Amino acid sequence: MAKEEDATHAADARRLPGVERNLTVSPIDMRQARFATAMRGFDRREVTAFLEEAATDYESALRENDRLRQEIVRLEAALNQFRELEGSLKSTLMSTQKVADDMRENAVQESGRIVSEAEGRAELMTLQAQMRLEGIQREIDSLRLKRREAETSIEATISTLHSTLDFVREQERREREGHLLPLRPQVVHTA
16 A cells, blocks of 8 residues: 555656656666566566666656756746846836936026027127117217207308308409498598
Protein backbone atom coordinates (compact mmCIF):
# COMPACT_ATOMS: atom_id res chain seq x y z
CA MET A 1 0.00 0.00 0.00
CA ALA A 2 2.90 2.39 0.66
CA LYS A 3 4.16 1.81 -2.90
CA GLU A 4 0.76 2.73 -4.29
CA GLU A 5 0.72 6.01 -2.29
CA ASP A 6 4.25 6.87 -3.49
CA ALA A 7 3.19 6.21 -7.09
CA THR A 8 0.08 8.40 -6.62
CA HIS A 9 2.15 11.24 -5.12
CA ALA A 10 4.69 10.95 -7.94
CA ALA A 11 1.91 11.07 -10.54
CA ASP A 12 0.36 14.10 -8.83
CA ALA A 13 3.74 15.85 -8.71
CA ARG A 14 4.22 15.21 -12.46
CA ARG A 15 0.84 16.78 -13.21
CA LEU A 16 1.34 19.92 -11.07
CA PRO A 17 3.51 22.50 -12.84
CA GLY A 18 6.08 24.35 -10.77
CA VAL A 19 6.17 21.70 -8.03
CA GLU A 20 9.77 20.84 -7.23
CA ARG A 21 10.35 17.12 -6.82
CA ASN A 22 13.35 15.65 -5.14
CA LEU A 23 14.16 12.77 -7.45
CA THR A 24 15.99 9.93 -5.74
CA VAL A 25 16.55 7.77 -8.83
CA SER A 26 19.17 8.93 -11.31
CA PRO A 27 19.89 7.63 -14.82
CA ILE A 28 22.99 5.90 -13.45
CA ASP A 29 20.86 4.14 -10.80
CA MET A 30 18.57 2.96 -13.57
CA ARG A 31 21.52 1.62 -15.59
CA GLN A 32 23.12 -0.13 -12.64
CA ALA A 33 19.94 -1.59 -11.22
CA ARG A 34 20.04 -5.37 -10.78
CA PHE A 35 17.03 -7.38 -9.94
CA ALA A 36 16.82 -10.79 -8.43
CA THR A 37 15.57 -13.55 -10.58
CA ALA A 38 12.36 -15.17 -9.80
CA MET A 39 10.44 -17.91 -11.34
CA ARG A 40 8.27 -16.82 -14.12
CA GLY A 41 9.97 -13.39 -14.03
CA PHE A 42 10.60 -10.98 -16.85
CA ASP A 43 13.16 -11.46 -19.60
CA ARG A 44 16.39 -9.94 -18.30
CA ARG A 45 17.45 -8.57 -21.67
CA GLU A 46 14.12 -6.84 -22.22
CA VAL A 47 14.17 -5.34 -18.73
CA THR A 48 17.79 -4.22 -19.14
CA ALA A 49 17.06 -2.75 -22.59
CA PHE A 50 13.97 -1.00 -21.23
CA LEU A 51 15.89 0.38 -18.25
CA GLU A 52 18.72 1.56 -20.60
CA GLU A 53 16.22 3.29 -22.89
CA ALA A 54 14.37 4.78 -19.88
CA ALA A 55 17.69 5.98 -18.40
CA THR A 56 18.69 7.57 -21.73
CA ASP A 57 15.30 9.32 -22.03
CA TYR A 58 15.41 10.29 -18.38
CA GLU A 59 18.92 11.71 -18.81
CA SER A 60 17.79 13.69 -21.90
CA ALA A 61 14.80 14.98 -19.96
CA LEU A 62 17.08 16.08 -17.10
CA ARG A 63 19.44 17.84 -19.55
CA GLU A 64 16.46 19.51 -21.26
CA ASN A 65 15.12 20.47 -17.85
CA ASP A 66 18.50 22.03 -16.91
CA ARG A 67 18.65 23.81 -20.27
CA LEU A 68 15.11 25.13 -19.77
CA ARG A 69 15.95 26.27 -16.23
CA GLN A 70 19.00 28.12 -17.55
CA GLU A 71 16.83 29.61 -20.32
CA ILE A 72 14.29 30.70 -17.69
CA VAL A 73 17.07 32.31 -15.64
CA ARG A 74 18.40 34.05 -18.76
CA LEU A 75 14.90 35.20 -19.77
CA GLU A 76 14.13 36.40 -16.25
CA ALA A 77 17.39 38.38 -16.25
CA ALA A 78 16.50 39.85 -19.65
CA LEU A 79 12.98 40.59 -18.38
CA ASN A 80 14.45 42.36 -15.35
CA GLN A 81 16.73 44.37 -17.65
CA PHE A 82 13.75 45.29 -19.81
CA ARG A 83 11.76 46.26 -16.73
CA GLU A 84 14.66 48.42 -15.54
CA LEU A 85 14.93 49.90 -19.03
CA GLU A 86 11.19 50.51 -19.08
CA GLY A 87 11.44 52.28 -15.71
CA SER A 88 14.38 54.29 -16.96
CA LEU A 89 12.51 55.19 -20.15
CA LYS A 90 9.43 56.19 -18.15
CA SER A 91 11.60 58.32 -15.90
CA THR A 92 13.36 59.85 -18.89
CA LEU A 93 10.04 60.48 -20.62
CA MET A 94 8.64 62.13 -17.51
CA SER A 95 11.79 64.25 -17.16
CA THR A 96 11.65 65.16 -20.83
CA GLN A 97 7.97 66.09 -20.51
CA LYS A 98 8.75 68.23 -17.47
CA VAL A 99 11.62 69.93 -19.29
CA ALA A 100 9.36 70.52 -22.31
CA ASP A 101 6.62 71.92 -20.07
CA ASP A 102 9.14 74.15 -18.29
CA MET A 103 10.57 75.32 -21.61
CA ARG A 104 7.07 76.05 -22.92
CA GLU A 105 6.19 77.96 -19.73
CA ASN A 106 9.48 79.89 -19.89
CA ALA A 107 8.87 80.67 -23.57
CA VAL A 108 5.37 81.95 -22.76
CA GLN A 109 6.72 84.08 -19.91
CA GLU A 110 9.60 85.34 -22.06
CA SER A 111 7.28 86.17 -24.94
CA GLY A 112 4.98 88.00 -22.52
CA ARG A 113 7.93 89.96 -21.17
CA ILE A 114 9.14 90.77 -24.69
CA VAL A 115 5.65 91.89 -25.72
CA SER A 116 5.35 94.03 -22.57
CA GLU A 117 8.75 95.60 -23.21
CA ALA A 118 7.87 96.18 -26.87
CA GLU A 119 4.56 97.76 -25.91
CA GLY A 120 6.36 99.96 -23.36
CA ARG A 121 8.94 100.99 -25.95
CA ALA A 122 6.23 101.61 -28.52
CA GLU A 123 4.31 103.75 -26.04
CA LEU A 124 7.48 105.66 -25.16
CA MET A 125 8.31 106.13 -28.84
CA THR A 126 4.74 107.30 -29.48
CA LEU A 127 5.01 109.81 -26.63
CA GLN A 128 8.39 111.00 -27.89
CA ALA A 129 7.04 111.32 -31.42
CA GLN A 130 4.00 113.21 -30.08
CA MET A 131 6.31 115.53 -28.12
CA ARG A 132 8.47 116.08 -31.20
CA LEU A 133 5.37 116.74 -33.28
CA GLU A 134 4.15 119.25 -30.71
CA GLY A 135 7.62 120.87 -30.66
CA ILE A 136 7.69 121.03 -34.46
CA GLN A 137 4.16 122.45 -34.47
CA ARG A 138 5.23 125.12 -31.94
CA GLU A 139 8.26 125.86 -34.10
CA ILE A 140 6.05 126.12 -37.20
CA ASP A 141 3.66 128.44 -35.32
CA SER A 142 6.64 130.51 -34.12
CA LEU A 143 8.02 130.71 -37.67
CA ARG A 144 4.58 131.72 -38.99
CA LEU A 145 4.41 134.44 -36.35
CA LYS A 146 7.92 135.61 -37.26
CA ARG A 147 6.93 135.56 -40.93
CA ARG A 148 3.88 137.68 -40.19
CA GLU A 149 6.03 140.03 -38.16
CA ALA A 150 8.59 140.13 -41.01
CA GLU A 151 5.79 140.71 -43.55
CA THR A 152 4.36 143.50 -41.38
CA SER A 153 7.83 144.97 -40.93
CA ILE A 154 8.52 144.72 -44.69
CA GLU A 155 5.12 146.24 -45.47
CA ALA A 156 5.83 149.05 -43.01
CA THR A 157 9.29 149.54 -44.54
CA ILE A 158 7.80 149.48 -48.06
CA SER A 159 5.12 151.94 -46.96
CA THR A 160 7.74 154.16 -45.39
CA LEU A 161 9.94 153.86 -48.49
CA HIS A 162 6.92 154.49 -50.69
CA SER A 163 6.03 157.57 -48.65
CA THR A 164 9.65 158.70 -48.79
CA LEU A 165 9.76 158.06 -52.54
CA ASP A 166 6.54 159.99 -53.00
CA PHE A 167 7.97 162.82 -50.92
CA VAL A 168 11.22 162.81 -52.94
CA ARG A 169 9.30 162.78 -56.22
CA GLU A 170 7.11 165.56 -55.03
CA GLN A 171 10.18 167.61 -54.19
CA GLU A 172 11.75 166.90 -57.54
CA ARG A 173 8.59 167.95 -59.31
CA ARG A 174 8.45 171.17 -57.37
CA GLU A 175 12.10 171.85 -58.12
CA ARG A 176 11.45 171.48 -61.82
CA GLU A 177 8.56 173.77 -61.63
CA GLY A 178 10.63 176.24 -59.71
CA HIS A 179 8.45 176.31 -56.83
CA LEU A 180 10.87 174.77 -54.60
CA LEU A 181 11.14 176.63 -51.48
CA PRO A 182 13.37 175.59 -48.78
CA LEU A 183 11.75 173.18 -46.54
CA ARG A 184 10.92 175.84 -44.23
CA PRO A 185 7.54 176.58 -43.23
CA GLN A 186 5.99 179.20 -45.34
CA VAL A 187 5.39 182.32 -43.52
CA VAL A 188 2.29 183.99 -44.59
CA HIS A 189 2.52 187.75 -44.34
CA THR A 190 -0.51 189.52 -43.43
CA ALA A 191 -0.58 193.08 -44.30
